[in-house]
Amino acid sequence: MSERARMTGLCGLAALSLILTACGSGDDAASESPSQAPGASGSAAAPTGQPIVIGMINQENSPAGSFPEIRVADEAAVKYVNSKLGGVNGRPIQLETCITNGSPESSTTCANQFVDKKVLLVTSGVDFGTAASLPILTKAGIPYVGGVPLLPPELTSQNAFMFVGGSTSAFPSQSVFLGREEKAKKVNILYTDNPSGLAAATSYGEKVLKASGVTEVNLVAEKADAADFTAAVTKTAQGNPDAIMVLFSGQGCSRIMQAAGSLGLTSKTKFYYPGSCVSSNVIKAGGSGAEGARFNTETVLLGDNDPQIKIFLEAMKAGAPANAELSSFAQTGFAAIMNIHALLSEMAPDQISSTAVVTALRATKEKPNFMSHPYTCDGKQVPGLPAVCDSYSKIIEYKGGKQTYLYNDWLTGADKLGS
């Protein structure tokens, strides 16, 4: 308890020092932008005001995982905002990207760089190094907004704001779906053998499943880089469970699909994978085992007749390379920029500062979330994880080369995480 108090004290101090610096940069903006951007507001004319600098940290070229599609989507979104929406009330958004390899040192370098550049906020794609980079940004008062939350630091930080819940949305909403809609009684969970994997399996999976009416839950752990997944998949499928929940990402998903396929299990048992695995690469590598796989999704499907999907597809066509991947990660990245744009556009141009962004985010309530369920950044959406602004998902199924909704309403299990 006392350490929490101390932490809060530290945060307060850090915030105070940040307000001072942030106000400084805010003044600069105020003195220049009105003179430079007269009449540009609201129109689609090229924005001419002082640029709003946003940093983006993304993990690429790393053996542990590379996610260039998120940066590509962010860049396309910024191009769209500047060319079609007239920037933020006449001020263009300038996206500064920094590529990390996910190591603490590399992500620290990115964070330091953005502190030097006094960016308004930092958005991210995927970054395994947030344990090291987030404290630096927090100290500098730069909020960390959007991106794909995978690891504890970006979920638990008071300075992070995530428009989607990642694993905190995937497993609870699947659990509710299994218990409430499918009336499953026995569910087995195969999870990544590391501390956050175990925590997710027990608190997002097991706990919510049991609260939703599932009576028996068994946990099996396997390393993400195991030589062969068949033993773990066999173990998880033992005892004929009604469903199997998989807590892995990317490569792990496809290897589990492969193993399930070569063991002939997919026809017998339903496998549920996290939304982060909805990508053509994963499904292709999964082979026959991908058939009938179920996922949650935090963004609406590309096949939907939805105006925002239309914007996404058009903007990607105009602003991204022809072979750019349109995965759920790409959607999430694109949506983050669109949400940031919407938020900044509502602020008075001379009031835009890092602190003001934090205040505005904290005050959001059921705010429209691009291609997704509305978000609320009051820090209370998921107990214990103040950074998560939205935890709703839908459930989809992959069959015959197509993704279709299995449950086309927004689901959350966040209310069952607390007790």
Added chain:
Amino acid sequence: MQFLVLGLGAGAVYAALGLGLVLTHRASGVVNFAHGAMAMYPTYVFAELRDNGDLVLPLVTVDLGDTVGLWPALLAGLLVAAVLGLLAYVLIFRPLRHAPALARVVATVGLLITLQAFITLRFGTDNRSVTAVLPSDPITMGAIVVPRDRLYLAVIVVLAAFALWALFRFTRFGLATRAASANEKGAALLGYSPELLAGINWVLATVLAGLAGILVGPITALDPVNYTLLVVPALGAALVGRFSSFGVTTAAALLLGMMQSQILNLQTELSWIPRSGTREALPFLLIVVTMAVVGRRLPSRDAILELRQPRASRPENVLRHTVIWSVLASAGLLFLSGGYRGSLIISLNVAVLCLSLVVLTGYVGQISLAQMAFAGTAGFLLSRFADNMGIPFPLSPLLAVAVAVVLGLLVGLPALRVRGVNLAVVTIALGVAVSEFVFKNPDYTGGFEGSKIPQPSLFGLGLGSGNDRVFGFFSLAVLVLVALAVANLRRSPTGLRMLAVRANERAAAAAGVSPARVKLLAFALSAGIAGIGGVMLGYRQTQLSFESFGIFVSLAVLATAYLGGIASVSGAMVGGSLAAGGIVFYALEQGIGFGRYETLVSGLGLVLTAVLNPEGISGAMQHTVAQLRGRGGTTPPPPATPSQPADLRTEVSHVSPA
């Protein structure tokens, strides 16, 4: 039973790589840590040909249509493997054939880093499905269901082991290879070229690795991390086979896979088996114990010829150097802005980790690939002591470091009987075991929230964290203290004993130096220094997770230290500045956007250093300075004494009272 059979899949993967490891070691005495990475490139070539019909060579891509048939693709993959093996031998391992074990280990680590970076740049890190060569539909035997290809693979590796055994036992080529590895000169006198034999064996080993990679691709999935890491269990199996027996290695590998599968099964049934890391830790603990029991207290006769150890010159002008470096660093801390200052602080912290290797590897010649296990132990304990128990500043890090010292002593125990490259294998196994079993265990390291570390303060004065200026000076002070201690160690009689053990254990023992005591002391000191590095890392990041202390981080630290100069204090300083995220790296990144190629360049740099310049950059600089001075005629150049015994003689005469 079901799980024992399923374990054959993983076991076959380990065995396939283990066989190649034994082959390379028998041919050229190299334990190739890059063996998995070498299997990876041919497999990628094969997968790319099958998927897109592109033949991806290091610099160019040749489009051969939409897809390429199974056999031509397989042939192309194996050809690429052959060329890779040949190049690796001719360019790296032939020049190193008389080099000490350390240089060879470092070269293979450099090769590993290079190949991994190259694959990442050339092929990306996306999921790869390797088209199956073997049918994978399930086969049902009573209650047991197992994919067919796992069984076929197990049969194939057993046959391959048998074939290799027969090749070495009955053919002239095999006999000649064995002769050449036992006595190179003798084999040459009989008219065999040891180099040609070794080259052929390297090609054979890489082709086998490529074939194994292609066959196991559908099981393991192809990505740059997986393939590289698979070498660790394979090394374990090869170690049990003493890097010489194909049969024992294969049996050990298959058993290891089956054991792991069975443990997975029991883990969920029996609650007393820890959930985290048991499968990875248990086999390696067994290996460590086996090696410690089977190993010999003194090296055998053939192992004493260790030439060209990196020169560990006696630090001169310590005070002057300390002042110059400190003033430079202080100026940097005072005048550099956030990003540059942050990277300078990373350099100061990494230099401490490098110093831990200077003591252990530079002075005593013990190769450790587990430095981050010591660092992590201290870091996580610091969090326990300071955050959970509220122990105040100077006491909590000291306690944490003390525990790291104890761990160092424990790790040092096998080193009394295991040496050279075998020790490297034992430490890599230990590094993996500690990382999997301890660092990933939420009970010890805080689980989901990670381990928090409160900001240190002394007399009510905060010492900061991250890229704070105050924290920079704190880091500098720690580094100066450690560096002075290491420099003084080198000048002390203990330091001389360490060098004596490094040069020749038998001779040192004959001269009354106890190699056991010296080694244990070095391990304890080195672990303590690494622990200090871990504590500083914790203070800098304010939060720790297991990722900071993985096996690849340990390899990177060894690489950095070696690149800078493994046997001198100034080498550690150079190493620190070259570290990933360090000051040189940051400047290059800012200046020319170098980040993308950083890993590739550091891997290549490491290979080059190992082959051409074992004293590292600092050694090369000192050498140049000495040469320039020699030309200027002010000071005579140091006597050209590359071999350690001569070096030691001058040292000893230097110290002995006149």
